[in-house]
Amino acid sequence: MTPHRRKTTTPRTHNLGIVTTAATPPRDIDRSCVGGGLPNRKARYGSGTVPDVETTHEVRVGDAREVDLAAGSVDLLVTSPPYPMVEMWDASFADQSRAAAAALESGDGDAAFEAMHALLDEVWARTAEALRDGGIAAVNVGDATRRLDGEYRLYPNHARIIEAFEDAGFAQLPGIVWRKPTNSAAKFMGSGTLPTNAYATLEHEHVLLFRKGGPREFPPKDDARYASAFFWEERNEWFSDCWEIRGTRQALGDGDGDAHKDVYGDGTRERSGAFPLELPLRLVRMYSVQGDTVLDPFVGTGTTCLAALLEGRSSIGVERDPALAAGFEAAAEGAPGLSRELAEARLEQHRKFVADREEEPAYEAEHYDTRVVTSAERRIQLQTVDQLRKEAAEPLRFVARHEPF
Ligand SMILES: C[S@@+](CC[C@H](N)C(=O)[O-])C[C@H]1O[C@@H](n2cnc3c(N)ncnc32)[C@H](O)[C@@H]1O
16 A cells, blocks of 8 residues: 655634644635625636635525526525425415415315425426526425325325426436434334334435536536546545435524524424535535535525535525524634535545555645545645625625635
8 A cells, every 4th residue: 555645734723713734735816816796706717826716695584486586597406495294394384375274274185295395396496497507406305204184195205396397397317315314203103013004214315406408518627617526535425326414403492502503493493404514515516616606495594505605605595484594694604614624624534545545546636735536636626714704684695705725
């Protein structure tokens, strides 16, 4: 085994007091590439310069069925809607759809399922217009099991959402099963340890992937695309069709000191329905490039916007519950430190991969003191959040300056 070279270390203190010892090569930033704070400005890269990205992050309180977005202005959709026929979302659907309320009231499961999806369909149609050609829509959803009017059955949300996107002209791509082990009592639904009426436990959700039009095109050797490449071993893990990621705590306002969660409590629900940060982080890294714009029409606590912020992409979130939407502010404040921790962890993991690999990777990375397996990885440049400025409260809007790690 060939030992990998040691990185050069330059201890640095960042604005949240976090000290990193990551290799920080001298930068040659072309300041003329930095624009004057235009909304959702794309990052521009001069040849031979290091990317210097400015992004915007906006969380709008409102109904995603009515969101106003320019056609083609969004590069990636990442979202998790309220799950039809999962009881914690009944009140939300009933508030927004008379048909859903009436069907639930009368115990008509099929009609309730369809009415709830009809509401989601309106959001898919709206956001589909906003997505660019070649843009990816990533929808995380779980199926529901429920006994309504005496009948226990599965409500296959993922299948119904596939139909909706196919009807809207999207091509379905191979998706991901997100496996999240549960200890819940649901494990023993049905006849327990007796055949034949015991039921399999739903311990997975779906990450459905669709593309609008054909593959997205980039200019040859596009700087943003190559800086946003992922390491070989990351590709192997992220593009596996089964992710094992633990669910996140979803308690609202339990005052345990976790700022990202504590600010959301307004007494309307006990759980936020938040997905773990790792989920949108992966999707943002896999299906967008630095400087892109990511949309989440059901943004909840703002996890997707946080993922975009951490990775140097702009974001727009829509959320009908103002208490949840306001919570993004607390999450955003921690982004500078967290972005550096994440970048450092990725590099550390990569160096470990190189050290453990029998064969020395063929290429030298341009910006880090490490080797990489493919030539496409050579120009990888991880982004961190350098400065964050709150620009407006209504809608909540931040401007971030990023710098390469
Ligand atoms: C599954 S949760 C999303 C959680 C989010 N991924 C997170 O990490 O916090 C779905 C969210 O959609 C919101 N919602 C429901 N109907 C909506 C609508 N018509 N427009 C916008 N948001 C809506 C709910 O309030 C809820 O916060």
